Amino acid sequence: ENLYFVQTGVGVDQHGERNKYGFATKAAIRAVRNAIEFNSIPGVIQHIPGGRKEMLIHVKLGVPIPSSTDHNNNINTFFPYGKLLPIEIVLGGLNFQSGRIVEELGDDDDVAICCVACVSIGY
Numbered sequence: 001e002n003l004y005f006v007q008t009g010v011g012v013d014q015h016g017e018r019n020k021y022g023f024a025t026k027a028a029i030r031a032v033r034n035a036i037e038f039n040s041i042p043g044v045i046q047h048i049p050g051g052r053k054e055m056l057i058h059v060k061l062g063v064p065i066p067s068s069t070d071h072n073n074n075i076n077t078f079f080p081y082g083k084l085l086p087i088e089i090v091l092g093g094l095n096f097q098s099g100r101i102v103e104e105l106g107d108d109d110d111v112a113i114c115c116v117a118c119v120s121i122g123y
Helices: 024-036 072-078
Strands: 001-013 055-062 088-091 094-097 110-123
Touching: 001 024, 024 055, 024 072, 024 110
Parallel strands: 055 088
Antiparallel strands: 001 110, 055 110, 094 110
8 A cells, every 4th residue: 555644533432322332433433533624635636546536545443442333334424535444443542530420411420432543545
């Protein structure tokens, strides 16, 4: 793979029904969005053979419990073009006590989850 762009992001989930969506899913989605939301790559596309359609996108996620993320149905929506490679999930991120339980937001405990993402493109 010829690498053209690498960006990182962080996402945190402090509240909610984590068992319904996957323990770290919301934090992982926020991390990917954070990694790409303020970037523009107009000059890169012209150097990729086949343009946007052939651009390879690799996402690597660091999550506190790697098997706890239902990522495939959610993360691919952030990339309107290109070919999303299989998402790589590794042990990382952080769990911590937020110090508050808000039952109205679906909290069962005061655990907050922090995930990190690395998004790279190339061909």
